[in-house]
Amino acid sequence: MSAQQNLVPNSSFEDTITCPYHNYTINYSCHNWYTSLNYGSADHFCSCSNKDSIIFGYPFSGVPRNFIGSQNAQHGNCYAGIATYVGGITFKEYLSVKLIEPLKTGAKYYISFNISLADSCIYAVKNLGMLFTSSVFNQGSFGVPSFLPQIKFTSPTFYVDKINWTLISDSNYVANGDENYLTIGSFEAVPDTISLSFPHSFVPGIGNSYKSAYYYIDDVKIIEKSPSLIIANVFTPNMDGINDIWICDFSGFENVNCLIYNRWGNVIFQSNKQIIQWDGRTTSGNECNDGIYFYCIETETEKYKGHIQLIR
Numbered sequence: 001m002s003a004q005q006n007l008v009p010n011s012s013f014e015d016t017i018t019c020p021y022h023n024y025t026i027n028y029s030c031h032n033w034y035t036s037l038n039y040g041s042a043d044h045f046c047s048c049s050n051k052d053s054i055i056f057g058y059p060f061s062g063v064p065r066n067f068i069g070s071q072n073a074q075h076g077n078c079y080a081g082i083a084t085y086v087g088g089i090t091f092k093e094y095l096s097v098k099l100i101e102p103l104k105t106g107a108k109y110y111i112s113f114n115i116s117l118a119d120s121c122i123y124a125v126k127n128l129g130m131l132f133t134s135s136v137f138n139q140g141s142f143g144v145p146s147f148l149p150q151i152k153f154t155s156p157t158f159y160v161d162k163i164n165w166t167l168i169s170d171s172n173y174v175a176n177g178d179e180n181y182l183t184i185g186s187f188e189a190v191p192d193t194i195s196l197s198f199p200h201s202f203v204p205g206i207g208n209s210y211k212s213a214y215y216y217i218d219d220v221k222i223i224e225k226s227p228s229l230i231i232a233n234v235f236t237p238n239m240d241g242i243n244d245i246w247i248c249d250f251s252g253f254e255n256v257n258c259l260i261y262n263r264w265g266n267v268i269f270q271s272n273k274q275i276i277q278w279d280g281r282t283t284s285g286n287e288c289n290d291g292i293y294f295y296c297i298e299t300e301t302e303k304y305k306g307h308i309q310l311i312r
């Protein structure tokens with residue numbers, strides 16, 4: 001299997017040009033990422049941002065505390081943020097990046113990012129989108145662009161969580177092959193919104209920022225799904241040196257959980273290794289009998305289920 005490379009560079013916003021500063025946009029402080037400068041601009045937040053102007057006693061662009069709320073990074077010390085809606089005016093911000101390589105025509109991709117609604121916001125949206133473009137995305141001078149995102153993420157209950165990070169994902173995107181740049185944001189002219197009462201964690205936002213649906217964003221992933229993973233369905237653990245071990249190579253995946261069940265549905269073996277090796281014994285070391293066993297292997301992007309015939 002080829003390595004499951006994330007095609008999003010600097011995917012957790014940790015690689016900084018300089019610490020984010022309140023007068024700057026993400027373009028000035030974060031490698032790879034950019035935002036259209038002639039309208040709203042995506043922001044960058046990092047825990048290193050201590051030279052910043054102080055708002056309510058905290059750095060404007062800091063982590064966890066910043067001008068619009070308080071949030072620890074989902075990963076590392078930095079994240080990004082965009083306004084998807086601001087009440088009463090036409091205003092949107094977009095977060096863009098050039099992919100490490102273009103997506104492949106016909107290939108299937110797992111796509112995900114994490115969001116958290118900023119604490120001071122009194123609105124939340126339920127639709128977010130991801131737009132792929134062949135050339136640099138430019139919002140132009142319009143608040144609401146006429147771009148149709150290839151992927152729409154819709155929450156049945158609005159994205160209201162201000163405490164935790166919410167994982168947003170799509171595991172079935174089939175590429176056209178002209179996807180060089182990705183842009184995250186709200187692509188509806190007038191998004192569906194819900195009004196929120198201030199929660200206990202309320203922190204004041206500056207200016208009109210609290211009248212917005214402003215989301216922190218962290219850990220953006222685009223990973224090609226493996227179409228041709230072959231998992232053996234028979235092995236012969238009789239110590240004759242031939243096919244004695246059932247091996248599955250999941251190297252490249254970050255998280256692997258393999259469970260093997262007997263025909264009564266009991267887990268008899270478990271592995272979190274990227275190269276799974278089962279020698280036909282239970283986790284406690286007892287030899288398993290001839291017969292059919294069942295595997296379930298879950299990774300961060302995929303789930304495989306099937307059966308294995310054990311022959312001694």
Ligand SMILES: [Ca+2]
Nearest residue numbers: 012075076078
């Ligand atoms: Ca991060």
